[in-house]
Amino acid sequence: MSLCHYLRFGIFFEHIIGIKNLKFMSKGKINVAVENIFPLIKKFLYSDHEIFLRELISNATDATTKLTHLSSIGEIKGDIGSPKIEIKINSKKKTLHIIDEGVGMTIDEVDKYINEVAFSGAEEFLEKYKDTAQDSGIIGHFGLGFYSAFMVADKVEIITKSHKNKEGGAHWTCDGSPEYTLIKSDKKKRGTEIILHIAKDSKEFLEESKIRELLLKYNKFMPIPIKLGTKEIDLPLPEGADKDQKPEKKTIDDIINNSSPAWTKTPKNLNEDDYKNFYRELYPTQFEPPLFNIHLNVDYPFHLTGILYFPKLNNDINIQKDKIQLYQNQVFVTDNVEGIVPEFLTLLRGVIDSPDIPLNVSRSYLQADGAVKKISNYITRKVADKLNSLFKKDRKSYEEKWNDIKVVIEYGMLSEEKFFEKAEKFALYPTTKGDYLTYAELEEKIKPNQTDKDDKLIILYASNVEDQHSYIKSAEEKGYTVLLLDSPIISHLIQKMEGSKEKISFARVDGDSIENLIKKDEDVVSKLSEDEKNKLKPIIEEVVKDNGYTVQIESMDSKSLPFVLAQPEFMRRMKEMQQTGGGGMMGNMPEMFTLLVNSNHNLIGQILKTKTTKKRERLIIQALDLAKLSQGLLKGEALTKFLERSLELIK
Ligand code: ADP
Numbered sequence: 001m002s003l004c005h006y007l008r009f010g011i012f013f014e015h016i017i018g019i020k021n022l023k024f025m026s027k028g029k030i031n032v033a034v035e036n037i038f039p040l041i042k043k044f045l046y047s048d049h050e051i052f053l054r055e056l057i058s059n060a061t062d063a064t065t066k067l068t069h070l071s072s073i074g075e076i077k078g079d080i081g082s083p084k085i086e087i088k089i090n091s092k093k094k095t096l097h098i099i100d101e102g103v104g105m106t107i108d109e110v111d112k113y114i115n116e117v118a119f120s121g122a123e124e125f126l127e128k129y130k131d132t133a134q135d136s137g138i139i140g141h142f143g144l145g146f147y148s149a150f151m152v153a154d155k156v157e158i159i160t161k162s163h164k165n166k167e168g169g170a171h172w173t174c175d176g177s178p179e180y181t182l183i184k185s186d187k188k189k190r191g192t193e194i195i196l197h198i199a200k201d202s203k204e205f206l207e208e209s210k211i212r213e214l215l216l217k218y219n220k221f222m223p224i225p226i227k228l229g230t231k232e233i234d235l236p237l238p239e240g241a242d243k244d245q246k247p248e249k250k251t252i253d254d255i256i257n258n259s260s261p262a263w264t265k266t267p268k269n270l271n272e273d274d275y276k277n278f279y280r281e282l283y284p285t286q287f288e289p290p291l292f293n294i295h296l297n298v299d300y301p302f303h304l305t306g307i308l309y310f311p312k313l314n315n316d317i318n319i320q321k322d323k324i325q326l327y328q329n330q331v332f333v334t335d336n337v338e339g340i341v342p343e344f345l346t347l348l349r350g351v352i353d354s355p356d357i358p359l360n361v362s363r364s365y366l367q368a369d370g371a372v373k374k375i376s377n378y379i380t381r382k383v384a385d386k387l388n389s390l391f392k393k394d395r396k397s398y399e400e401k402w403n404d405i406k407v408v409i410e411y412g413m414l415s416e417e418k419f420f421e422k423a424e425k426f427a428l429y430p431t432t433k434g435d436y437l438t439y440a441e442l443e444e445k446i447k448p449n450q451t452d453k454d455d456k457l458i459i460l461y462a463s464n465v466e467d468q469h470s471y472i473k474s475a476e477e478k479g480y481t482v483l484l485l486d487s488p489i490i491s492h493l494i495q496k497m498e499g500s501k502e503k504i505s506f507a508r509v510d511g512d513s514i515e516n517l518i519k520k521d522e523d524v525v526s527k528l529s530e531d532e533k534n535k536l537k538p539i540i541e542e543v544v545k546d547n548g549y550t551v552q553i554e555s556m557d558s559k560s561l562p563f564v565l566a567q568p569e570f571m572r573r574m575k576e577m578q579q580t581g582g583g584g585m586m587g588n589m590p591e592m593f594t595l596l597v598n599s600n601h602n603l604i605g606q607i608l609k610t611k612t613t614k615k616r617e618r619l620i621i622q623a624l625d626l627a628k629l630s631q632g633l634l635k636g637e638a639l640t641k642f643l644e645r646s647l648e649l650i651k
């Protein structure tokens with residue numbers, strides 16, 4: 001067992017056997033406030049070791065925040081300067097130093113706040129100054145953070161001087177056993193220095209690159225400037241200088257963090273560029289700028305600020321690496337927002353900062369937590385409101401963005417009922433002609449022409465303008481509107497729309513003949529008699545039987561193709577739904593096609609009249625190949641044969 005392990009268990013053990021700490025002695029035993037023991041165990045046993053730095057910097061930040069707060073309410077007189085936090089590495093002595101210029105501690109305070117594990121000075125401060133300090137951004141909470149130092153150090157020292165006493169500071173040392181020493185120190189400057197004697201198995205924390213990495217991960221947006229060494233910069237050349245002239249160098253503090261990130265500011269003080277620049281700061285490797293942003297800001301019934309960005313997504317719903325980051329009072333906590341943000345919004349990027357999310361509990365608990373549910377609902381509502389206002393304010397630009405944002409919106413409509421209702425106003429249905437209609441507009445436009453004989457509104461759509469060109473053309477020739485719906489999850493959404501609206505039905509244009517897709521009362525007259533149809537069917541079936549098609553004689557428009565291959569809507573949709581999650585057992589079904597034979601096309605009459613079997617067969621195969629060709633299904637040997645036959649014909 002390592003020393004720090006010993007400390008972890010040791011301090012609990014000491015308490016359980018009832019050894020009390022003796023106040024104001026230079027030697028004593030660390031005391032644990034027992035009711036908080038379980039979160040303490042949990043926190044230490046389940047956390048990454050690297051979080052020690054975040055905890056110590058959070059304490060240094062709190063100490064500085066307290067100082068500025070006390071100064072602002074007049075409890076501290078005089079100039080407090082511009083306090084910063086400094087991180088130093090001493091490779092020779094194998095120590096890591098976290099130095100702040102905050103309130104510091106008196107000997108009594110060290111005894112109270114440090115020697116009593118699980119007693120939070122942060123909470124006490126908030127309680128004492130609850131009228132003024134509620135929004136001061138104090139991070140500490142559980143009174144546990146400090147001891148995480150022992151996860152990486154086998155000895156920890158605190159050298160501190162309170163802003164209160166002019167003379168005398170305190171020096172606390174603990175080597176990982178429950179015994180500590182607490183003596184006076186001659187520290188001159190106000191503030192606290194924490195010295196970690198890094199343990200052998202944690203040597204990585206003596207490397208500057210590792211510390212820099214951690215600071216950038218957890219502390220990039222913390223409110224107090226954090227210095228890690230110095231750096232050299234080029235001074236600007238004086239005016240009129242020779243361009244070959246070397247700029248003068250200057251050594252400055254290397255400040256790691258941006259202490260006032262965009263999300264902490266008032267939206268009205270930010271412009272588009274500020275938001276874009278902050279996006280780049282968050283995701284330095286993202287080349288493409290975001291489409292737009294949503295600034296979140298709520299005080300009641302919970303605290304939450306943040307900025308969400310809509311990235312350009314196209315149809316890509318694959319897991320992305322640049323995720324939404326979650327902060328608590330500007331301290332990075334995690335980029336796993338599962339359970340906090342509704343799933344469809346995890347496709348977005350940005351930051352959420354809320355002190356009210358109980359992150360030390362399991363994710364499944366989070367989902368059931370009332371406060372978290374409220375946060376999730378709030379975010380959903382804000383996103384819906386923003387989309388609505390973008391749509392209303394500048395419809396044209398919203399339409400231009402539609403293809404890049406539709407996946408998120410359609411996903412949201414599918415998964416969140418509230419969002420589905422709100423999206424009625426801003427979800428768009430693009431047509432193959434390049435118009436973008438809301439559902440209400442679509443309905444108004446197609447109602448007169450696309451209501452079938454059973455009073456059902458038929459919404460025609462295509463998934464690919466190129467592949468389904470001939471079908472789209474047939475529909476447009478009848479004056480119908482065809483939507484272009486090509487998202488990967490569209491079949492699920494269509495299914496949901498049909499379920500939630502009265503008497504509507506979506507039909508993909510290649511699902512059947514256009515006459516069958518929208519059945520009207522007036523029957524198209526057939527050029528063939530029933531007898532002729534009955535004779536024709538087996539002839540065609542005989543020739544195409546190897547393809548496995550169902551043959552159907554239809555009275556279609558004489559301008560339509562002689563043969564049309566159709567894929568019934570229901571089967572195709574089920575299959576698609578299964579491929580994108582859910583939808584039953586259809587995944588392994590083969591593609592099913594119906595061969596529609598247009599009894600009104602001249603060629604069909606000709607087939608019927610032809611006496612020689614050979615010639616008849618050739619006509620049928622040619623017509624079938626044309627149908628396949630229009631679906632992009634003619635390939636390989638069949639295509640070669642088709643070309644040969646076609647050449648033969650024009651010879
Ligand atoms: P918490 O931050 O949740 O209160 P910690 O264990 O991190 O718990 O710290 C315990 C207490 O020790 C703090 O609340 C604070 O009163 C005191 N403390 C720790 N670090 C510092 C520091 N750098 N300056 C002043 N006080 C500190």
Ligand code: MG
Nearest residue numbers: 059140145146
């Ligand atoms: Mg703390």
